[in-house]
Amino acid sequence: PFITEEIYTALPHTSESIMISSYPKYDEGxxxxxxxxxxxxxxxxxxxxxxxxxxxxxxxxxxxxxxxxxxxxxxxxxxxxxxxxxxxxxxxxxxxxxxxxxxxxxxxxxxxxxxxxxxxVDTEKERARLNKELEAVEKDIAVLKGRLENEQFTSKAPAKIIEQEREKLGKAADKKANIEQSLSNLK
CATH class of the missing domain: 3.30.2320 (hypothetical protein PF0899 fold)
Incomplete structure (x- = not known):
């Protein structure tokens, strides 16, 4: 309150203190x-x-x-x-x-x-970076698919873990699609 009062008294206005002034009203203008x-x-x-x-x-x-x-x-x-x-x-x-x-x-x-x-961007460097990223995502997708297709994993793992793995697979597939789109934009 002290800082607000100090600032208010430094501004040009008609009242002496913010404590005794009326609350401001909305002005359409x-x-x-x-x-x-x-x-x-x-x-x-x-x-x-x-x-x-x-x-x-x-x-x-x-x-x-x-x-x-x-x-x-x-x-x-x-x-x-x-x-x-x-x-x-x-x-x-x-x-x-x-x-x-x-x-x-x-x-x-x-x-x-x-x-x-x-x-x-330097298109060659960007293309190389995206290809490297694409390879990594494809490896992740292969691992996740292998895990989800494994009967032992799906029969023993809790449903929550299986659902998390499916979400990871979906996100990895989306990331792969985005990388492929970026690569096609560079061509």
């Missing part, structure tokens, strides 16, 4: 729904680009050009500084249509972001 919606579009692009960069193991220090294709180009032009800073973009170029071959695409409700692949 201070609500900006259009600005909120616009910023939500910008945040969505930033989140999706960061997820994509994480999936591709691109370090945040690696700056890239981003081409944002949208009917809301003016919104993304205004938010370009936020996108540059928070999505590690070197330059943000907005427009209604871009034709860039060999680009990674990130799609949101309001935009399509294109990032040239050559700027993101």
């Amino acid at each position: 201070l609500a900006f729904p259009k600005d909120e919606a616009d910023f939500s579009k910008i945040m969505d692009v930033i989140k999706k680009v960061r997820v994509m960069r994480g999936d591709m193991n691109v370090p945040p220090s690696k700056k890239t050009k981003m081409y944002i294709e949208s009917t809301y180009s003016a919104v993304f032009e205004k938010g370009a500084d936020f996108i540059k800073r928070l999505a590690s973009a070197e330059e943000v170029i907005t427009g209604t249509s871009f034709d860039i071959s060999g680009a990674v695409q990130v799609v949101t409700d309001s935009a399509r972001v294109l990032i040239p692949m050559a700027e993101l």
Whole structure:
């Protein structure tokens, strides 16, 4: 309470103390729904680009050009500084249509972001890393399938353990599909 009072007395206002002032009331004039919606579009692009960069193991220090294709180009032009800073973009170029071959695409409700692949990763190193990861996942899947197909294991193990092994197998299959998708994107 003492810190709040100190801050309150430093602000320009009419009352002397926060203790004797009335509780603030909602002011419709201070609500900006259009600005909120616009910023939500910008945040969505930033989140999706960061997820994509994480999936591709691109370090945040690696700056890239981003081409944002949208009917809301003016919104993304205004938010370009936020996108540059928070999505590690070197330059943000907005427009209604871009034709860039060999680009990674990130799609949101309001935009399509294109990032040239050559700027993101060394494709040979990334392909080698993904192939190594794919081999490891395939080994895990083989082990889990072998365990679940083993009559002795399924008859003696508690149902909870068997269910956990099935979940692990499902997750490994999903991971394998994601890796294969990433490999096909690199080609």
